[in-house]
Amino acid sequence: MHIQRDIIARLKNADSLRFSQLKPHQDIPNDLYNYHLKQLIGDGLIEKIETGYQLSAAGKRHVADVHHTSDQDDRLFKFNALLIVTRRTDGTLYILNQRRTSQPSYGIVGLPGGTILKSEPLLDGAQRKLTQETGLSGSFRYLGTERRILYDGARLFSDVLFPFCLCEDAIGEPIPTEFGENFWSPIDAAIANDSRIHDHIDYIPKVLTAIRDDTLTELQGFYHEQLSR
The missing domain is CATH 3.90.79.10 (Nucleoside Triphosphate Pyrophosphohydrolase)
Known part of the structure; x- marks a missing residue:
């Protein structure tokens, strides 16, 4: 999904982001955005912390893999x-x-x-x-x-x-x-x-x-x- 890809892309260049900062596009309905965010958390690629959300260890391996991050x-x-x-x-x-x-x-x-x-x-x-x-x-x-x-x-x-x-x-x-x-x-x-x-x-x-x-x-x-x- 492009929404999940864009969420991961935002976290690739940040230590952590709050819920509102992580949203790829402001015109995406909150329920749809929240659904994909939960999917990524469930897949073990993103984890929720006190300051917001960050890539997990698996998420960092994911973005280091050219087959996941390139065209x-x-x-x-x-x-x-x-x-x-x-x-x-x-x-x-x-x-x-x-x-x-x-x-x-x-x-x-x-x-x-x-x-x-x-x-x-x-x-x-x-x-x-x-x-x-x-x-x-x-x-x-x-x-x-x-x-x-x-x-x-x-x-x-x-x-x-x-x-x-x-x-x-x-x-x-x-x-x-x-x-x-x-x-x-x-x-x-x-x-x-x-x-x-x-x-x-x-x-x-x-x-x-x-x-x-x-x-x-x-x-x-x-x-x-x-x-x-």
Whole structure:
């Protein structure tokens, strides 16, 4: 609700405010304003004190979070780890692939991966996503990052940072999960799977090719931005 957002915005820049000072607009009926204020108190974001009202500890965390305090475009900014998991069997190098079973990428085959949580170390998040999405476990090292900024006409569609994380010691066998069907692909097939014209990440084929050709050290620490309109 805009009323609740405006109440929180007023307290963001004040130690405390009285009831009348906290009201976002004087033309808002008192009963409606009081209803939303009580909602925020009930949600634990605002607390009543002797001098009026102030943000609670939870309220202060709330306003520190860009996803709550900025406009909708900021909600489109994400941090998604890409998991490159290798295994060599009988002299053949394989890459872990996932066939997505949910929208918006239904049916697409490529590397597994997913969102890193707030305050979560990158490589810990990669380990968590590996187990969560594929049933495997293993340790990771960081390779580099691609940022993909996509527009739908003049409007921002998504802005995502993709850190590439490499695992060479995976334990177990991949299982199907709610995220997709997981399986090992020969390295050349994996390169082809991630060489799509649309909905692709530029550096995946480059990194996989470097792994195949044993030239990965030349890419270590890379940063690349892809801007598509």
